[in-house]
Amino acid sequence: MTDNANASSSSHVSPSSAGQDAAEQDATAEKVRPSVALFVTCLVDLFRPSVGFAAIDLLQQAGCRVAVPGAQTCCGQPAWNSGDVATTAAMAKSVIAAFEPYDYVVVPSGSCAGMIRRHYPQALRKDSRWEARAHALGERTYELTAFLVDVMDMKSVDPVDYQGRIAYHDSCSGLRELGVKAQPRQLLESVAGAELVDLPGAETCCGFGGTFCVKYPGISGDMVTEKANAITGTGADTVLAGDLGCLMNIAGKLNRDGSMVQVRHVAEVLAGAVGEAPPIGRAVGDRAGTRAGGR
Amino acid sequence: MQSTSHTFKDNVKTALADEHLRKALGNMKAGFQDKRAATIAKLPEFEALRDQGKAIKDDVLANLDYYLERFEDNVTRDGGHVHWARTPQEACEAILGICRDTGARVATKGKSMIAEEIGLNEYLEKHGMTPVETDLGEYIIQLRHEAPSHIIAPAIHLSKEQVSDTFRRSHKHLSADRPLDEPRDLTDEARTVLRQQFVNADVGITGANFLIAETGSTVIVTNEGNGDLTQNLPRVHIVVASIEKIVPTLEDSAAILRLLARSATGQEYSVYTTYSTGPRRPDDLDGPDEFHVVIVDNGRSDLLGTEAAEALRCIRCGACMNHCPVYGAIGGHAYGWVVPGPIGAALTPGILGVEEARDLPNASTFCGKCEEVCPMKIPLPKIMHSWRIEEYDRGLTPPRQRFGLGVWSWVATRPRLYNWLTGLAVRGGHMIGRRRGSWRWMPLAGGWTAYRDLPVPAGDGTFQQLYARRRNRGTAGDGK
Ligand code: SF4
Numbered sequence: 001m002t003d004n005a006n007a008s009s010s011s012h013v014s015p016s017s018a019g020q021d022a023a024e025q026d027a028t029a030e031k032v033r034p035s036v037a038l039f040v041t042c043l044v045d046l047f048r049p050s051v052g053f054a055a056i057d058l059l060q061q062a063g064c065r066v067a068v069p070g071a072q073t074c075c076g077q078p079a080w081n082s083g084d085v086a087t088t089a090a091m092a093k094s095v096i097a098a099f100e101p102y103d104y105v106v107v108p109s110g111s112c113a114g115m116i117r118r119h120y121p122q123a124l125r126k127d128s129r130w131e132a133r134a135h136a137l138g139e140r141t142y143e144l145t146a147f148l149v150d151v152m153d154m155k156s157v158d159p160v161d162y163q164g165r166i167a168y169h170d171s172c173s174g175l176r177e178l179g180v181k182a183q184p185r186q187l188l189e190s191v192a193g194a195e196l197v198d199l200p201g202a203e204t205c206c207g208f209g210g211t212f213c214v215k216y217p218g219i220s221g222d223m224v225t226e227k228a229n230a231i232t233g234t235g236a237d238t239v240l241a242g243d244l245g246c247l248m249n250i251a252g253k254l255n256r257d258g259s260m261v262q263v264r265h266v267a268e269v270l271a272g273a274v275g276e277a278p279p280i281g282r283a284v285g286d287r288a289g290t291r292a293g294g295r
Numbered sequence: 296m297q298s299t300s301h302t303f304k305d306n307v308k309t310a311l312a313d314e315h316l317r318k319a320l321g322n323m324k325a326g327f328q329d330k331r332a333a334t335i336a337k338l339p340e341f342e343a344l345r346d347q348g349k350a351i352k353d354d355v356l357a358n359l360d361y362y363l364e365r366f367e368d369n370v371t372r373d374g375g376h377v378h379w380a381r382t383p384q385e386a387c388e389a390i391l392g393i394c395r396d397t398g399a400r401v402a403t404k405g406k407s408m409i410a411e412e413i414g415l416n417e418y419l420e421k422h423g424m425t426p427v428e429t430d431l432g433e434y435i436i437q438l439r440h441e442a443p444s445h446i447i448a449p450a451i452h453l454s455k456e457q458v459s460d461t462f463r464r465s466h467k468h469l470s471a472d473r474p475l476d477e478p479r480d481l482t483d484e485a486r487t488v489l490r491q492q493f494v495n496a497d498v499g500i501t502g503a504n505f506l507i508a509e510t511g512s513t514v515i516v517t518n519e520g521n522g523d524l525t526q527n528l529p530r531v532h533i534v535v536a537s538i539e540k541i542v543p544t545l546e547d548s549a550a551i552l553r554l555l556a557r558s559a560t561g562q563e564y565s566v567y568t569t570y571s572t573g574p575r576r577p578d579d580l581d582g583p584d585e586f587h588v589v590i591v592d593n594g595r596s597d598l599l600g601t602e603a604a605e606a607l608r609c610i611r612c613g614a615c616m617n618h619c620p621v622y623g624a625i626g627g628h629a630y631g632w633v634v635p636g637p638i639g640a641a642l643t644p645g646i647l648g649v650e651e652a653r654d655l656p657n658a659s660t661f662c663g664k665c666e667e668v669c670p671m672k673i674p675l676p677k678i679m680h681s682w683r684i685e686e687y688d689r690g691l692t693p694p695r696q697r698f699g700l701g702v703w704s705w706v707a708t709r710p711r712l713y714n715w716l717t718g719l720a721v722r723g724g725h726m727i728g729r730r731r732g733s734w735r736w737m738p739l740a741g742g743w744t745a746y747r748d749l750p751v752p753a754g755d756g757t758f759q760q761l762y763a764r765r766r767n768r769g770t771a772g773d774g775k
Contacts, residue, residue, distance in 0.1 A: 040758050042707075046721050047750060049758035053765075068762055070714075073707040078700060081661065082692060083683030087704040094708060176663035205620045209660025211696070214742030216304075216658050218311050221746030222624040223660075252747030255733050281750035283732035 036064040036147075037102035039095070041112045042074040043244040044265075048280065051244065054271035055108045055144050061271075062152040064104075071098040075112040080119055081210050088123040093130060096120065096137050104151070105141040108267050109243045110174020111210075113143040118177050143174050144267060145242060149183040156190030160272035163193040167236035168266075169227070169250065170203045171243035184242055184266045191269060197234045201227070208249040220249075228253040231261060240266040251280040296414050296442060298647055300631030303654035310625040315454050320626055323451050327617035330561025331668070338557065348554050349672045351547045352608035355539070356599065362508040362541045363590065369511025373573030375586035383413035386591045390415060390500065390533055391422050393587050397531050399424065399497035405515060405522035406430035407502025408446055408611060409537045409591055411633040415500070426500070427492045429521035431485050438465045444627030446634060447559050447613040452626050455481065489521070499525040499583070503536040504555065504610070505548040506588070512572040513588060514548055516555065516565040523569050532571065532583035537591050539607040545570075551610060554670035558612040594646040602681035606641045608671040615665035615675060621658055630655060637665035641678040649686050656682035718760050721752040728752075 036059050040052045052068075059066045076091035095116065099105045107113040120134035148154040166188065174180035188194050207213060207223025214220075227250055231239050239254075239261055241247050251263035262279035278284050299306060310316055335341050355362055367377040378393075380386035386409075394402060402419065404410065404426055416426045416437065428437040432450040436443055438461050443449030450458070459475040462484055474480055501522055505514040513534045515522045526532045542548050556562040575582030598604050616622040616636025627635035632643045632652070640655040656679035665675045686692055706713050728734055728751030736744045743749055754761055 042717075045758040046717055047752050049754035049756070049761045052758040052762065068759075070759070071710045073710055073713045074703075076704075076707075079704050081680075081683070082696060082700050083680070083685070083687030084692075084700060084704070085684055085687075087700070087708075090708055091704065094710075172660065172662035172664070176667060203664075205660050205662035205664065207620065207660065209662070212658075212660045214740070215696070216307065217742035217745055218307055219621055219624050219658065220660075220742075222311060223620050224747060226620075248750050249747065251750055252733065252743070255748045255750075256735070256746070277753045278732060280753075281733040281748055283730055283751075 033063050033065050034103040036066050036104045036106050037099045038066055038068050039072055039075070039099065039105050039107045039112065039116070039141075040068065041107060041109045041244065043248070044108060047248065048244055048265065048277070050273055050277040051108050051265040051267050053276065054265070054267035054273040055106070057271040057273065058144065058148060058157065058267060059106060061158050062148050062154045064106075064152065067102060069098045069102075075107075075115045076123075077111065077115050077210055080115065080123060081212075085123055088119075089127075089130075092116075092120040092123050092134060096130070096133050100133070100137060103140065104147065105137065106144055106147045107141065108144045108265065109245070110143045110171050110178055110180050111243055111245065113141055113146075114173040114177035116141045143178050143180050143242060145184040145187060145270075146174075146178060146180045149186055154187065157187055157270045158272070159192070160270070161192035161194075162238075162269050162272075162274065164238040164262075165195050165197050165234075165236045166269075167197055167199040167231050167234045167239045167261075168202060169199065169206060169231075169239060169241040169246060171241050171246045172203075172205050174242055175203060180242060184240070184270075187270050188240075188266070194269065197236045199230060199234055199236070199239075201230050204230075206246045206249050208243075208245045210245065213249060224249050224253040228257060228259070232257075232259055236261060238262045238264065238269075240264055240269060242266050247280050255281045296411055296633050298632045298643075298651055300643055300647060300652040300655060301650075303629060303631060303658065306629035306631055307625050307658075310629045313626075315457060316452050316626050319452050319454055320623055323445075323448070324617065324623050327561065327613075331558060331614060331617070332561075334557045334561045334563055338553075341554075341557070344550065344554055345670055345672055348551045348610075348670060349608060351542055351551065352539075352671060355541055355543065356604060356607055359538060359541070359596075359599065362543055363538060365508040366506050366511055366541055366588075369509070370573065370586070370588055371511075373511055373586075375511065375573045375588065378587060378589045380413075380589055380591045381593070383591070383593055386413045386535065386589055386593075387415055387418040389589050390535065391419060391424070393531065393533055393585075394419070394424055394498050397497055397585070399529075399531065401425045401427060401492065401496045402498040402500050402533075403427050403429050403492055403496040403525045403529065404433070405499070405501035405517065405525045406433050406449065407500070407535055408443070408633055409502055409535050410500065411443055412537075412593065413535070413591060415535070427489070427496070429489050429493070429519075429525050430517070431482065431519060431521075434485055434489065435461060438462075442628065442633065444635065445613060445616060446611050446636075446638075452628065493524045493528050496525075496529045498531045498533060499527075499529040500533045500535060501526050503534050503540050503588075505551070506534075506536055506541045506590075507543075507545055507548055507570075508541055509544045510572055512545070512570045514568065514570050516552070516568050518560070518562075518566045520567050523567060526569070526571060526583065527581055530583055531585040531587070532574075534571075534586075534588045535591065536588065537593065538595055539609075555610055555612050558610075558614040558668070558670040598645045601645070603641060603645045603678050605673050606638065606645070606675075606678055608673055609638050609642070610671055611638075612670060614668045614670065615673075618664045618668045620662065620664070621660070637675040637679070638673070641673070641675050641682075644682045644685075649682055649689070649691060652682075653686060653691055656680070656686075714757065714759055717757050721757045721760075722755060725752045725755050729755075
């Protein structure tokens with residue numbers, strides 16, 4: 001698999017590869033363009049389709065062939081986090097079967113990618129054949145920005161601008177289970193006009209935690225209050241992250257407080273797709289919610 | 296100690312409404328976190344030390360019986376006594392027995408979490424003894440009849456105004472108009488009051504950070520020096536420690552000590568690190584006449600071989616709670632037992648049972664910060680998760696949650712049904728809510744909407760539906 005990745009990254013179409021016969025180059029590229037299955041995640045599927053389209057766009061920019069297997073629903077985190085191993089195992093098996101045929105699985109969420117990568121093998125450990133399949137798929141499963149940078153060696157996104165002061169929140173699973181930290185920031189550097197500000201406590205949990213936020217609403221509410229205050233304190237006008245769960249939590253709190261800060265998934269800004277949907281939790285045409293951007 | 300872990304949800308409400316607590320926790324976080332980060336940045340081999348510490352304790356846990364017996368042999372050889380206690384009751388009886396044999400009435404105490412765990416003070420008081428805590432934090436909470444709320448800073452939940460009130464109420468013999476506003480005044484007053492108690496005490500009781508198998512030594516680490524006065528001045532020194540405190544050699548204790556203070560308070564070393572080995576020998580200048588070690592199991596040996604066994608590597612540094620956003624929101628008392636925070640959530644179900652401590656391993660987002668900072672590399676979220684599995688398997692998961700989860704999973708394992716249902720729900724939700732963008736209230740989602748708005752589905756269909764639409768129009772790239 002890594003062979004494939006290296007080859008494809010070197011075949012990444014760029015002006016510097018001029019001099020080679022274009023048709024021949026296309027033919028070589030076609031052979032090594034990896035096939036990527038997008039695991040869209042249930043939250044993106046239900047609440048924020050624009051993130052899925054932005055992810056497809058970015059993967060194509062990086063030179064991947066993208067497929068969206070139709071048999072996907074949810075990665076099984078609610079079951080796993082509730083201690084229901086049997087249900088998790090059943091859901092894991094159907095994801096594995098649907099996504100195995102592709103070179104890579106890419107997920108616009110650190111926690112769902114972490115679920116597949118780290119926890120599927122644990123959920124299936126009583127069945128060595130499935131456990132091995134889970135491991136094999138897990139090794140090919142990546143969070144979106146980590147995949148673009150680490151596997152596809154993407155240095156910058158296609159020219160796009162976003163005028164804004166951006167606070168970046170590091171979602172816990174992506175950060176600690178998968179080491180996602182530098183990758184989204186690196187890509188954001190190539191977005192014209194985007195200025196990253198330092199967010200104190202960027203690595204502190206926002207209090208979403210899946211079912212945690214409704215099982216222990218008081219604690220969760222306290223945690224997201226702290227996060228929202230930290231964000232407002234930076235003077236940023238935009239907050240980005242790579243996980244829709246955290247983003248809905250943070251946006252929900254900022255909106256409740258009447259804040260003007262706009263909340264978006266990082267993929268939307270990177271793909272120049274902010275025109276496709278208002279910021280999270282805002283209505284179309286909401287003045288505070290529409291900011292010029294896009295290509 | 297009497298647990299209130301089963302009323303966790305109510306404890307949380309009380310905690311979230313306590314303004315003093317919230318202020319104290321705010322100060323605590325910044326202090327501990329910054330100091331730890333600064334001292335660790337100065338120690339390049341910190342990661343390697345963590346591996347070493349983990350390896351030492353893993354070896355101990357794999358050979359616990361061997362090391363414990365060696366420890367006992369070495370204590371006995373030097374003229375000390377080892378007492379084995381399976382339960383808190385047995386431990387308290389052993390300690391009371393030693394006190395009675397010496398005719399003691401007053402016992403000074405160093406800070407000890409295991410003494411809190413076995414409810415030693417209460418037991419001694421009930422049997423006519425006067426235990427006196429000598430660690431400043433422990434002394435304050437003893438006066439207030441409270442449990443510790445943090446394992447290294449037992450009174451962290453209190454403001455200095457509260458402490459000053461407590462001193463005025465308890466130290467009636469001192470002049471009423473004395474100044475008690477500054478931390479310095481408070482420390483000086485405690486020091487004066489305690490000084491006399493050190494002299495009065497017949498027995499000194501301390502905990503132990505380590506028991507050293509090869510020498511039969513016990514080790515305590517303090518910042519106030521109270522531990523040394525507790526163990527050196529009285530005729531009898533009793534050490535109470537749980538079984539997992541053992542390390543094989545002096546070098547091993549030195550290695551782990553390099554992790555301990557840095558992780559705990561951000562100091563390189565604590566102010567006092569004291570090794571005691573046996574009673575006073577004929578030509579020693581000081582030391583106790585009798586040296587006893589009470590070794591407590593209280594359910595720990597049952598954890599060996601389970602997922603939770605790794606929690607026994609804990610050196611009680613407190614880093615996991617200092618960095619835990621849940622602890623930071625609710626403080627230690629809400630957890631309801633002597634060890635709070637992530638390590639409490641990992642350990643308490645193993646010691647008190649999952650029925651009693653059901654909420655603790657659930658009240659976590661699994662953000663993983665605790666594991667990241669734990670010097671002993673304890674996989675705290677994984678251990679909490681193993682308790683969730685046990686709760687689920689034993690039917691202790693709340694019925695509403697179980698039901699919701701069952702429905703969700705049933706639908707989610709049937710993609711076509713799932714797509715149809717979610718498609719309907721999303722279109723409906725979008726139609727109703729799109730003008731506002733968010734809901735301020737939503738039936739069945741009260742836990743969410745009590746604290747934040749709920750974003751409305753942004754598309755007029757699910758991603759899957761929109762994607763299929765675009766593909767039919769030839770505008771979504773699949774394999775292009
Ligand atoms: S679990 Fe780790 S971080 Fe927490 S108190 Fe124990 S050793 Fe320290």
